[in-house]
Amino acid sequence: MKQNLTFIENAAGRMVPTEVNGVKAVPFKGYNKHKPTGYKAQQPIRSCGDYPADGNKRVPNLKEALIKAGLKDGMTLSSHHHFRNGDLIMNQVFDIAAELGIKDLVWFPSAAFPCHEPIIKHLDNGVIHHIEGSLNGPLGDYASEGKMKGLAVLRSHGGRWQAVQDGEIHIDIAIIAAPTADAFGNATGDRGPSACGLLGFGLVDSLYADKSIIVTDNLVPFPCIPWQIMGQNIDYVVELDKVGLPERIVSGTTNITKSPDRLYIAELTARFVRDTGILRDGFSFQAGAGGTALSFAIFLKEMMIEKKIKARFIRGGSTKYLVEMLEEGLTDYILDGQTFDLDGVRSMRENEGHQDTSPFTSYNWHGKGNFASMLDVVVLGATEVDVNFNANVVTHSDGRMLHGIGGWQNCLTSKCTILPIPAFRDRIPIIVDRVTTLVGPGELIDVIITERGIAINPLRQDLINLAKDTDLPIKTIHKLKAEIDELIGGPPEKPTFTDEAIGVVKWVDGTVIDTIFRVKK
């Protein structure tokens, strides 16, 4: 094992390392079993006397900003992913680090995208030691093959806030791309030529990093309003020609599905919500940005119109579909963590009912409550579920680490969590005996909806009762699995794994819920 790790079994029966990238790790203890006792990360007291009195924090370029921020070997650099696959900053940052001869950096993004493929050379050449954050595309591939020096640490959006807040990870320098900002460092994502909506994923970075750099291509006279990021938390401001490509915010995951099976699953999901009585005036829901989830929202919308029902709030990731619901008066509010298209960006800028949020408000488990548990229903994806309703969202059934967690784990605390998933992907059944990687504990997952039927978690007798007198195709999960396996001719061959850990999955409370091992070739 490349890191000489010691493994112990956690409460979910998964082998997890006792140490992750040199930091002592706590094994998962079960949902709501780990009670934090310590204090939040300490932040040094600053003095206005050390900052320009006229509020002008501009430095000529990114390189000077990084030098002024004290960039040196071994530091942790962070960034947000509101530009998704359109980020133009972080490749430059690591090129500059390479030019300056810096080594062993940790990159702590809120997510990485295929556009970050050039960073692989900096993993190879030692500028970056490892990445702590959601990896997908080429970087996920790279780590899956065991090429990264450190462990990939997969955290939910709420888990990322928790990890910084609780001092599990210390950010030395935060680099915050901002579509509009002033020279003092106030910044917003909702306007400017590169508008990307909001900057909520960079908020914790601005609060806890030793040094924070705003990078913008639209500098406005003070004050930049709204100030989604506050200048009082910022050290330096850099102007660049272009910080991001907003047209690349729209990724492949944010189109509605055209597959007849998936449309049927989406419709079944909407019917489940309607027929069990979850759909009522003043209700709330969240649906991810995957094609099935989007289609669910469209079916649900028709039902809301038919039954003259208005939601109190919808949680985004916002898309044009949610924006239409807001504009048509079908919801009072969108509480939005991430705009997934340019309609979302426009609406957030123009509509007071479209409220930007952050992982602090929405997802952080180590706060005095959060929004996720207040939702009446949440509709999420998964790569696998098992007969105990445990689910996987980060590895494919071939064992490769190819997806980030996003807000997925955080959303599981909703009043009703539904996973609408196809019975098969590439002729591989999705319901398995044991998920390859445990990301969400089964006790929090209430309903599995496939084109072959609906399974309700036996822990939710209330939902089972509500569904009893409907025409919904309710089955036990075992029956559902057996039917699917029979169609395919038995469960598929499982991948075999080496004993080399390539990453860990953190639970929302900072404990380690599972390990991702390298697949045997």
Added chain:
Amino acid sequence: MKQNLTFIENAAGRMVPTEVNGVKAVPFKGYNKHKPTGYKAQQPIRSCGDYPADGNKRVPNLKEALIKAGLKDGMTLSSHHHFRNGDLIMNQVFDIAAELGIKDLVWFPSAAFPCHEPIIKHLDNGVIHHIEGSLNGPLGDYASEGKMKGLAVLRSHGGRWQAVQDGEIHIDIAIIAAPTADAFGNATGDRGPSACGLLGFGLVDSLYADKSIIVTDNLVPFPCIPWQIMGQNIDYVVELDKVGLPERIVSGTTNITKSPDRLYIAELTARFVRDTGILRDGFSFQAGAGGTALSFAIFLKEMMIEKKIKARFIRGGSTKYLVEMLEEGLTDYILDGQTFDLDGVRSMRENEGHQDTSPFTSYNWHGKGNFASMLDVVVLGATEVDVNFNANVVTHSDGRMLHGIGGWQNCLTSKCTILPIPAFRDRIPIIVDRVTTLVGPGELIDVIITERGIAINPLRQDLINLAKDTDLPIKTIHKLKAEIDELIGGPPEKPTFTDEAIGVVKWVDGTVIDTIFRVKK
């Protein structure tokens, strides 16, 4: 001396205690001489598992909320003053504490008002040990007479944030009156039957208190938007019939002056700003809520219209006069810390250009910059100034402690700080050899404007040059003082003081700039 204090001389030549209410005190070292080295106050890590999953944090009444919050002897309870003289909560809180037999509380309000006179009985009966905060009216009188057990600790708005942030004072329970809130604890001041504008003075309390209680008379379904206070920082929510009397927000200090002398001073001040070239497109200003400052704003407005000048921002305390300027397009923004009348409240609710702020954004000296130093000109009051431009704002020339500091100290870092003050009050000259209480160091005070002439601080040769070719009545401060003294027949008799300290004045960095001693009867 009732507290057995040891005094040392600080850098301003003032005798200050080495300890304040049992906490070691740092003597004032001069402007921007004290560099903080430590960390911000530690906040315990919470878990959502300890808060209601449905977000309903309501408890039946204030008494139960205080009991649940663990109210006990010696605790520090805090509150904000956005209702100014219309607060209806804190008298109830201390009555409940008395009923529960609690003793030795510290009350840490952002300011106290005459409506809090009933609290005197709880100072007498030992329920409250002392008040740390601006005292005026009956409470100021009470403390001035040496009746309070602890020292009054006078802090600026920014100093209050700094003290909490830096851990100089720990809030056990924050009681936050909110005109609108939801059951999760999200709260806003800008709407509801008791709308008071914003809740910025309660923000630091919500962030750092062990337990925070929202008290509201307008509970709305989740989400309450805007969330000036975030539910993620709140423990309990209490509904009451009425939390405050917004009509009492308008206090005596927020009317324009009718005195011909003061109108002349206000006009001179506006002329100074115009004729020295400070008045230019895109400029910014802040004027307090006193009669002269308001009249200054009205004169300035006429000059802006005449010269076709638009401000980029005006800092409030907002009044109908500032709101008119925003609505008439004379400024892009009002950055507002406190609404002083109901036009201010309405405008903040309705106008995107009317932005709520907090002492964190505006005043906190221990941050990465703040707004105060970015202002082109600030117009403030004073009870006394001396020939070195040192000024007093908390004691009258009779030595009695009767005013709070407000944002006054924080504003002194502006690019040009002007004190327009009458030459006399009750036949007592305002320019003295040595201010009774030092609240603002002379090096930060640039211009004194009286009806007998204008004195510019010799440190500001740039302003002296700019004023040279104007028809403004510029004089040295010594000449101005001599003229005033001659009119009155010499300087007045000074009050004599006992050696009993009744309070201290903190500078914006947490050091002690002066002591208030009890006046000899």
